[in-house]
Amino acid sequence: MPLLEVENLAVRFRNRTGVVPAVNGVSFTVDAGETVGLVGESGSGKSVTSLALMGLVPGRRTEVTAARLALDGVELLSLSESELRRRRGRDVAIVFQNPTSSLNPVVRISKQITEALQAHEKLTRAAARSRAAELLADVGIPDPDRVLDSYPHRLSGGMCQRVMIAIALALKPKLLIADEPTTALDVTIQAQVLEVMRTVTRESGTALILITHDLGVVAATAQHVNVMYAGRIVESGPVVDIFARPRHPYTVGLLRSIARPDRDAAGTLAAIPGQPPDPTALPPGCPFTPRCAWRLDRCSAEEPQLTPDEERPDQRYACHNPVTPAEAEAGKPLRAAAGAGA
């Protein structure tokens, strides 16, 4: 049984003008100890998905529904707020993007770590502090005692993010969610933090959902990847397969849009024209249709469902006219498909 099962998750925000479907029927699973990448551009619904997993989508005006949303067999949506509180941190923990603003600026680091420990476990202050020092050492902080006595503004962004990871791992959660954990950091510091995340998740057997817009980070860290667009998963599969043989036109475009430091671009970088759709006014059918070079007439009539690839069933994509390997190489459709839209 997978550690996390998400089936048909939908999150809708109601505002004055109507309903905004931020997440629209997302299904995926995470196995124990596995690292899964959730990739997409702003507005694709990747962060809202993660917040829904934590039970952190607030407000009376939001609606979270799912056929199944279960961690270790426990259905999360039916839990009361107090039960959720008990599980947050212990079962699932989250690391946010901006480390300097997710720490409390007027509270010493020691208190911010021990607070989580003491809320869930009976520990003396001294025991909690020494546990906190161990946690900081685990995330590669060279002088834990100095850091424990510091306020966040004394620490660099990379150090703050390590502290956030230490806090998230304090209660040995089964699942860690990291929402753009390195986006605010410089590349050399990003490399340090990713190294820490790889090491600690491997050593503690913690499963990781890594939310990022950076396919390079996914390639370096995850085993499985879900590509999101307009609140949907459009392609999903083992990282090695998705990068070597993308089938969804959006995945193909995204991969071709990246300027690589180690290689000259083959042809033009601007592989995806136009802009992501406005979530309040999604086009009918497949939401990628208006930007898609592979579109057929039926694409704007009928939304494609996530279906397994015939040869590699681990790879799934939602597309009526999937990209062939030769087309992915060329970056454009090579067949004059009957009924192709102009």
Place this chain on the structure above:
Amino acid sequence: MSAPAPLLSVRDLRVHYARRHANVRAVDGVDLEISRGGTLGLVGESGCGKSTLGKAVVRLLKPTSGTIEFDGCDLAPLDERGLRPWRRRIGMIFQDPYSSLNPRIDVHAWIEEPLRIHGRGSRTERTARVRDLLDRVGLPQAAEHRYPSQLSGGQRQRVGIARALALDPDLLVADEPTSALDVSIQAQVLELLAEIQRDLELTLLFISHDLGAVRQVAGEIAVMYLGRMCELGPARRVLDRPAHPYTVALLSAAPVPDPAVEAGRERIVLRGDPPSPAAPPSGCRFHSRCWLRESLDDPEICVTTDPPPVPAAGGGTVRCHFHDRVAGAPLAQPPPPGGHA
């Protein structure tokens, strides 16, 4: 063929900021030049002084010392009045398209403003010019009377580019022009910049922390660390055969969207954070984090002596006492080629 005179030539430039307790040496003795029609990519991490250098070049800042020779004239000592005739020849594109536009000024007025200030044309001529510029940067004519809040990030950046182009500059300084944008939009804006640079024969100083973006647009690359240049040279040479241990580390840290490459690569993870530019290390500024120095048993010369720029194999210059040992170091091997060509 002799090299044409550079359009921009910066010599021993220093920009120091006086802070309460310290003197921050943001740019501390930088030399660089860009030939007419060329593109220099300036890379480095936050705090290395690359944005300060860019602002000094367009003279939004007054340098502490050094010269900024633009088309034969030293801009460094000029005051606002003296700079005015030069302003129209240097355009700047800023990083954040959300905060660099005025929310209360519409697209037309924003692009027209520099034309008005420099007294270009009649009102009708200016309007025609604004429409040309919208076309040039790929914005629909319908965008002319929109406000920034009605535009996406990519569209805003296009507006910023149109304004920078309004006065037909010779030099364009672009400070992280794509960093705030989504991947697919970044690619569009990079393509646009490359196209404009080609068509208008602009000289471009492209400041970025993104080595991939720099590879796509720049002919030459300069790598900065703590206010100094580590390495400078033809883009391919710097990225494929880096001669400075810091460049090697930067490249090794940059994630590559290819699991085959990522799985096979040896990573240099630098220890610690960059030191403060208010108290830079003695000698070579990179010595406190240098993996090469560590592998050579911490030679003393790195701490005592600032390495001078010396020619690097394959072109350009490098400032490292042991640059000839970089290529042989086991960690500096380029990653194995990926699955597809």
